[in-house]
Amino acid sequence: MTKYARRRALVVGEATGIGLAIAKRLVEGGASVLLTARTEEERAHAVAELGSAARVVTPSAVEAALTGETGAGEAVIGTGPAGDDAPGFRGGVDLLFADAIPTARPLLPHIEDGGAIVLTAPTPCPDDVRALAAELASRGIRVNAVARAVSRRRAPAPYPCHRWGVSAPPRRWPAPRSSWPRRRRSPRGPGSPSTAASAAPEPAAPDPHHSPSPSPHPAPPIRKVGAHVMSTAPDTAPAAAAAPDPKGGGDxxxxxxxxxxxxxxxxxxxxxxxxxxxxxxxxxxxxxxxxxxxxxxxxxxxxxxxxxxxxxxxxxxxxxxxxxxxxxxxxxxxxxxxxxxxxxxxxxxxxxxxxxxxxxxxxxxxxxxxxxxxxxxxxxxxxxxxxxxxxxxxxxxxxxxxxxxxxxxxxxxxxxxxxxxxxxxxxxxxxxxxxxxxxxxxxxxPKLLRTLRIPGVSPVLFVTTVFVLAHTILYAYIATYLDDLGLGGSTGLILLVFGAASLASIWIVGAQINRRLRGLTVGGALLVAVASLLLAVLSDTTALVYVAAVLWGLGWGGVPTLLQTAVGDAGGESADAAQAMLVTLWNVAMAGGGIVGGILLDTLGSESFPWTVLLLLLPVIAVVLYARRAGFPARRPGAEAEEAPVPAA
Structure with missing residues (x-):
């Protein structure tokens, strides 16, 4: 699972209860996690639960961990050493989980632009959350509150709504609960799209300031406060930070x-x-x-x-x-x-x-x-x-x-x-x-050899090498091939047709890639194969040469997007290393296509180009179909978010 791959998260508060549950979810999703522990007992418990994928520090050492200095009392958990192999946080984080705004405010300079803050207080004040979100909007930082209840009192004692140190904008306070409009309750169950929590959420630890008795009833649906989600499901914190409201049209x-x-x-x-x-x-x-x-x-x-x-x-x-x-x-x-x-x-x-x-x-x-x-x-x-x-x-x-x-x-x-x-x-x-x-x-x-061993990376790299090799053999010598067909004067027009079809292919791939990654890749290879077959068998007909150019462009145009998306998804947190391998093999295949094409031209003539392309595409199609679990899944991870219904407001 790499839902939070390459994300760096800071979880501030206690290393028990909801704090530990959030850290677990992030670590399982591939994030690098920095967690604070107030006592040695909490720290030891976190070590046993999280392993080597996170760092646990005392609250006083958070600043040092974020600036790259050695903090007093800092401890690196798990079996990894405290040096280069430990998760690094120098330069900041892009996810912050804090119990209240006063806890989060000193850490704002360390949050990357475009990041997210999730507040896990028992009863957050909507105005305070809105005000902080407005304050950070220029940096593109989202602010969410995930809690068991939402405070709607203007000045409740002993915890006034403005206690978090933000100036809330004036607003009309809601009418009494009895006059609120009735909300349709959404069905609950494992995988229900109206809840951001998992099918079996872990219970949060009781809070020292607010300890309501657990309710036997399902949590109410997500409520939207402005453009920011406030949920009553405590286990939704990572989901709220990573992708709140996937279809929130105004966000x-x-x-x-x-x-x-x-x-x-x-x-x-x-x-x-x-x-x-x-x-x-x-x-x-x-x-x-x-x-x-x-x-x-x-x-x-x-x-x-x-x-x-x-x-x-x-x-x-x-x-x-x-x-x-x-x-x-x-x-x-x-x-x-x-x-x-x-x-x-x-x-x-x-x-x-x-x-x-x-x-x-x-x-x-x-x-x-x-x-x-x-x-x-x-x-x-x-x-x-x-x-x-x-x-x-x-x-x-x-x-x-x-x-x-x-x-x-x-x-x-x-x-x-x-x-x-x-x-x-x-x-x-x-x-x-x-x-x-x-x-x-x-x-x-990531290490390059380790990246190569990630399931799905090798099949994508193989398909890249062979597919690009096949394409380049014909494309590099297209002028010579068309000249031998007696169409040398039409090379520019045929390439223009090929390019226009390629643009159409990119549009189609962009619209469908999330739901049909494997199907589009197989379809692209089949279209290029059919184009090669037309050029090999029916190239005497000029109109069919143009048809072959259209099919070739439709098949090839989206291939760079498909292959780079596939290798990025397969690589997860090692996506950059996987992309570097793809770039290298892509250029090796291009150089190889020129060499192989030259040898074929000298030995068998240009009429051998389409047959060679057709032969090379057979293992491409076979590997794409074989790598259905890792490499070329039918649907991309996260495709379900595109189709998920908007939670009821």
Whole structure:
């Protein structure tokens, strides 16, 4: 279970009762947990219950744990040492569970923007919760209260509603209970969508200030206070923090950050176009650099080599960097490399610049998919990735022809300088619009071999390698293949048809990926296989060649999104390492496709391309169908949230 993978949570209060129950739920979901214990007895009990997945400290040591300093009285629980292998919290947390606002307020600077606070007081005051939520709205921090009852008294003694230290806005107080409208009770039972609690919630420990007798009746349904959930089910705390009200239509936290996702799509566009742009500019580049066209063509090869060699080690080395800083660094590398390429008249210097561009690509590709996932709620992650990955077909279908036209009109150097200008604009866009996320602490960084052993990761990587290899064999030599068919003059139009179909595929995948991950992957492979069969058997008919291009685009367009989503879901808290492996194997497969395609062309001719693609797709389909439990499940984890009904207000 990785529902809270890569989340860092701080649970303040007692290491017993509801505090321990929350910590257990978070640890089971894959979160790194920092828990406070007031006594040695509490600490020992937490050690026995939680194991090595959390840290237990005294309340006085919380600040030290969050700032990375050694706190007096701190104890690391479980079998793990207190050093690099312990869960790291330096830099802050994104989930805070506290018993009251005065407890939470000193810790606000340590909560990441976009995080969540859950208050577990026995009788929270709605106005105080609203006021704190309004105060933190500019940071994107959600505030929820999870309690056994809700205080509605204006000034109840001995605990006035304003005791938490927040200035509540004036409001009309509710009418007496007898005049409240009757609410329809929702059915209760295991898995009932109207409750955020699990089927068998653990009882919370009695609170010293408020100890009502346990009720034999089911808890009332979730109540919405403003845009923030207040629930009477104490065991719902982790669910409330992670994904409150999945279909809460008015909640801004449940909407896709479209402007930021379009920035990521532009980054993907620049990454893809920078790699393939020389293919349309080879004659002019080779003339200016005074080398042959085949030598100039190696600018694409050295780019792929730079990506393949550095994606994994650079991803591991920069795992602790904040994500926005890392993305800006990668795109800055593109601006530098394209500028040097544009002004260079020396072949060797151009090759170095292209290698640097490949390094930046490896860093960006390993980062972008996970970035898009973290910017969206679980039930919208597929759509977020589809938007971000839309830059690939746009670059291939529109970017390359546009770059070639610009190069023919104003010169190839202007084409590369235009890429630099676009990248500089993107840097400003990212700085202004894209949210930041923390990197991984030293104790949280996964080992690559350990990541490879995670169920589901290896099948996805195998499918990636073979699928990309099959696609590249035909795509890299499509001009030669079409020329042999007598359609050399229609190459641009056929690629435009392919690109348009790819865009349609991305839209379809984005809409359906949560509910049909495996079906879409199998369907994509089958469509490419049918397209290959048409090209192999019926390529004499020009109309069927265009039909094959449409099927090819529909099958291939959504594949990057599908594979990156699958490997991210399978990797869980090791998703970044899994993405780095995927990027490396993707580029190895692209280079291999060029090599294998060249060998086939020299030995068997271009007519062997479709048959080879068809043969390679057979194990792809078999592995996708086989990895139904881990790797390519029918439905993504969290897909049920997209279809869950809205809890009754």
């Amino acid at each position: 801004e936290q449940q909407k896709l950050p479209l402007f930021a996702l379009l920035a990521l799509a532009t980054a993907v566009f620049i990454t893809s176009l920078t790699e393939t742009l020389p293919a349309g500019l080879l004659p002019a580049m080779s003339q200016d650099l005074r080398v042959s066209e085949s030598a100039t063509g190696q600018t694409v090869t050295v780019y792929a080599i730079g990506t393949a060699l550095t994606a994994i080690p650079l991803t591991a080395a920069t795992a602790g960097w904040r994500r926005k800083k890392l993305l800006l660094t990668a795109m800055g590398g593109f601006a530098l490399a394209n500028t040097v390429t544009a002004v260079s008249s020396v072949y060797e210097l151009t090759m170095v610049a292209r290698f640097v561009a490949g390094i930046a690509a490896g860093l960006a590709w390993a980062l972008l998919a996970g970035y898009a996932r973290r910017m969206a709620p679980v039930h919208l992650q597929g759509k977020a990735m589809a938007i971000a990955m839309a830059g690939i077909p746009v670059a291939l279908s529109l970017g390359v022809p546009a770059g070639t036209f610009l190069g023919d009109w104003l010169g190839w150097r202007v084409a590369f300088l235009s890429m630099t200008v676009l990248t500089v604009v993107l840097l400003v866009w990212i700085f202004v619009a894209v949210p930041d996320f923390p990197g991984q602490g030293r104790g949280e960084r």
